[in-house]
Amino acid sequence: xxxxxxxxxxxxxxxxxxxxxxxxxxxxxxxxxxxxxxxxxxxxxxxxxxxxxxxxxxxxxxxxxxxxxxxxxxxxxxxxxxxxxxxxxx
Numbered sequence: 001x002x003x004x005x006x007x008x009x010x011x012x013x014x015x016x017x018x019x020x021x022x023x024x025x026x027x028x029x030x031x032x033x034x035x036x037x038x039x040x041x042x043x044x045x046x047x048x049x050x051x052x053x054x055x056x057x058x059x060x061x062x063x064x065x066x067x068x069x070x071x072x073x074x075x076x077x078x079x080x081x082x083x084x085x086x087x088x089x090x
Contacts, residue, residue, distance in 0.1 A: 003025070006025065007021045007022045007025055008021075010024065010025060032050050035050075036050060036051070036052050036077050039052060040052075044082070045082070046082055046083075046084040046085070047081075047082050047084070047085050048079055048080055048081045048082040048085055049080045049082070050077065050078070050079055051077075051078050051079075051080065052075050052076070052077060052078070053075070053076055053077075053078045054073065054074075054075055055073060055074045055075070055076055056073055057070065057071060057072050057073040058070075058071050059071065
């Protein structure tokens with residue numbers, strides 16, 4: 001499912017127009033992105049949690065040359081599925 005499929009599903013399920021559903025989806029993703037960029041997390045009961053995880057610095061290899069490189073520490077967005085979502089998939 002891509003973004004336009006998701007917008008169509010939201011519009012069909014909620015009775016909104018596709019334009020309104022697209023704006024609602026954009027507002028939702030923007031709110032989640034904003035919370036994560038500020039170091040927070042977003043929990044949606046029954047669905048899951050979006051959070052930021054820290055990745056430590058490490059050494060790696062350049063696959064073309066085989067040279068060892070240093071990979072700096074970073075923060076990455078993560079999603080942890082909730083119990084109801086896990087049960088609906090299984």
